[in-house]
Amino acid sequence: MQTQEKSATSAQPAIQFIDVEKSFGDPGHRHRVLHSISFKVPRGKTTVIAGGSGQGKSVTLKLILGLLRADSGQVLVDGQDVTNLYGRKLRAMRTRFGVLFQGSALFDSLSVFENIALPLRERTKLTEKEIKEKVLNTLDQLDLTGHEQKFPAQLSGGMKKRVGLARALQLDPEFVLYDEPTTGLDPVMSREIYQLFERTQARLGYTAVIVSHDIPKVFDLADQIVLLNKGEVDAFTSPEEIKHSQKPYIREFAEMTMGDYRKTSQ
């Protein structure tokens, strides 16, 4: 593993889970969320993580960021194991990510503008004028113009999501992790968000991991789908593959979601 550390070739998966196990709780009544899961996230592509509520999707994202640590197994980002990365190295790894949390995690004592400007102010040497231009531009793309002086408590849930997205995109990340980016948005807005993803991905070429319940629509965007169920994963590269799967729960999942898919894509 040490030898691969620096050789970030395009053949190597951007992110890789190897036999990752994660449990919560006190000894005695531990609740195992992930049983030895393994999957790869290809570089420059979009991977969608789907699965029922409470199956460990958000936990999976936090494992990638080192916000939670796996009990066993490895989480490789560019060949580097995040499970034992600390301090400066961990910070350096995180600088390459843009993250949208499930609850948006906006700084509630800062205005919308300041929230989005924060990564630029803290981490770049841009002048205040350039920052203002960049932030207003992003706000415009996300249809948030005119709300920049509001505070998170004065926004709707969907607006918070969009501000969180704007904040995640400021530093031109190499990897983006979005936890349910379109939950709470109306269909028109979520389509616009998906189009924004495609545009920014085409521009920045980032590797995306998106957690989504927006199953039929998200297939347009996904190069790979990772299904989480009862602590196990199945990865698929196309909707067809899901339809032809033998596992009953996946077939059920396919029937429930892909039926819609055919309807909407007609």
Added chain:
Amino acid sequence: MVHKQRQATPTILQTYLYNVQQTENTTLLQPFASLGNRFLYLLTDLGRMGIFLMNALAGIFRQPFRGREVLKQLRFIGAGSIAVIFFTALASGMVLGLQGYYSLHKFGAEGMLGSAVSLTLIMELGPILTALMVTGRVGSAMCAEIGIMRISEQIDALECMAIDPFRYLISPKVLATLISVPLLTAMFDVVGIYGGYLSGVKLMGVSSGAFFNGMMLSVTNHDIQIGIIKSFVFALLLVWISCGRGYFVLQIRGVGFGAESVSKVTTQAVVMSSISVLIVDYLLTAVLL
């Protein structure tokens, strides 16, 4: 520096102790297991608080320095506490003057009033009461703010932007407290002595010359140094405990979850800060005098 919040995986010892606690036919061992468990938890807690303190202090020197935030905190912690400290100081100084007068009057030693009032204030009451008032007014607020940021994932979000939460969030508060509390203590001393003067001289009729002369003759530089050292130490204690409790709200046992956990942890922070200020005061007095 390991300042990551880690979802603690139980160690073998913890698991063993837990199992002993759960097993019914080893009731004899149970108290020991539970004691051991508590002790391990206490050690873990102390350890992470220690690392927290080191990070919080180191964060003051990390670049870029957040001058504006420090000014904002100075205004909140320092300037905002002036009124509270003023009235506390005046009231306690006046009571001290009155009480002192009655006690000294019995021995016909009213002339000692200035000395008694000023020494008590400079060495004990000033640093202690200032620290306690600041803990109540500001420590609780800092703890709740940081705790809420922790439970709503705002601190995680900072870390994910690779913004050091210590430099960004904690260290400005620490620095501002370290500056404010000694200054507030100095103010407390002056106002308190004036309060003692009001009740002793103006009300009870001790001669003003005797009051101030007594003070000048008895208060030495060493006494003032003790007061200053105490105020610094108390400032560090209160800001450390208040911020640290909030920062670790998710890892502290038995406080529940969500809003309740923040409220309980805030109470804990105020109680722990106040008690440690009092204990450390005793120790410092014993060592420094």
